[in-house]
Amino acid sequence: MRLKRFNPANIRVGRADGGGSRIPGGGGTVGCGTLVIVLIGALVFGVDPGQMLGTLENVQQQQSPSAAPQATSTDATALCTENAYSLEACNALDSLNSTWEPLFRQASISFEQPVLRFYNGTGQSGCGAAQSAMGPFYCPADQGIYIDTSFYDQLDKQLGAKGDFARYYVVAHEYGHHIQHLLGLDSQVRSAQQKSPSQANALQVRMELQADCYAGVWAGKNRNLIDPGDMEEGLTAASAIGDDTLMKNAGRRVTPESFTHGTSAQRMKWLKTGIDTGNEDACDTFSDMS
Numbered sequence: 001m002r003l004k005r006f007n008p009a010n011i012r013v014g015r016a017d018g019g020g021s022r023i024p025g026g027g028g029t030v031g032c033g034t035l036v037i038v039l040i041g042a043l044v045f046g047v048d049p050g051q052m053l054g055t056l057e058n059v060q061q062q063q064s065p066s067a068a069p070q071a072t073s074t075d076a077t078a079l080c081t082e083n084a085y086s087l088e089a090c091n092a093l094d095s096l097n098s099t100w101e102p103l104f105r106q107a108s109i110s111f112e113q114p115v116l117r118f119y120n121g122t123g124q125s126g127c128g129a130a131q132s133a134m135g136p137f138y139c140p141a142d143q144g145i146y147i148d149t150s151f152y153d154q155l156d157k158q159l160g161a162k163g164d165f166a167r168y169y170v171v172a173h174e175y176g177h178h179i180q181h182l183l184g185l186d187s188q189v190r191s192a193q194q195k196s197p198s199q200a201n202a203l204q205v206r207m208e209l210q211a212d213c214y215a216g217v218w219a220g221k222n223r224n225l226i227d228p229g230d231m232e233e234g235l236t237a238a239s240a241i242g243d244d245t246l247m248k249n250a251g252r253r254v255t256p257e258s259f260t261h262g263t264s265a266q267r268m269k270w271l272k273t274g275i276d277t278g279n280e281d282a283c284d285t286f287s288d289m290s
């Protein structure tokens with residue numbers, strides 16, 4: 001995708017590992033006084049699937065949102081230009097903000113930008129420790145998108161998902177979880193999971209597929225910026241990270257009851273639905289359980 005360079009005033013970026021500069025920000029934390037259980041909607045690629053599945057089964061105790069440093073746009077330029085991957089992520093973030101914010105405004109729903117937080121190896125999030133083995137993830141407690149950019153090398157080399165669009169898809173998927181959070185879908189899903197634990201995994205899969213669809217919607221709303229080959233890069237990435245494919249590649253038996261993100265076919269289907277329609281209303285993955 002031909003994304004323009006980020007505008008530091010239109011993104012919120014920080015670090016999750018104490019590296020780089022840490023600038024106290026003015027407010028903006030998400031209020032949550034009590035300890036609640038949150039599911040990390042982790043989009044995990046490129047890690048040992050055995051470990052990954054273990055990670056995804058976990059529910060993590062939410063910690064104080066103040067555990068993660070405040071971010072401001074002041075140091076966005078320095079953080080975003082650390083390497084080529086961070087630059088891409090910031091360019092995507094700017095475009096995602098510019099795409100989604102007006103939709104919320106039109107719908108009179110309050111909108112807040114997520115904070116992109118980079119870390120190397122390990123870091124701290126409002127949802128507990130961040131570890132690169134978890135892959136990129138979204139933490140609703142602090143509305144943070146957490147990325148260790150070394151993950152993109154794994155995406156390319158271990159999973160064969162090449163190209164800029166594969167990487168944009170990662171950010172756009174996590175942003176999709178932010179959309180779900182702003183709409184209150186994540187808490188609805190969590191209470192549904194608590195009511196019917198046997199459906200917990202199936203519901204988690206629908207959440208993930210919707211985030212895939214929202215990622216596609218972002219691209220679909222910017223289709224004038226799409227390059228030839230982008231769609232294929234995205235679908236290749238979506239296929240590479242399907243639960244069934246990850247299990248097969250790890251030499252494991254494919255067990256649908258333990259799926260957390262959906263099959264390769266499902267992930268490709270919903271990413272494509274988003275891109276093709278460019279319409280967030282097409283992302284009702286919960287009513288269409290096929």
Ligand SMILES: [Zn+2]
Nearest residue numbers: 041042043208
């Ligand atoms: Zn996800």
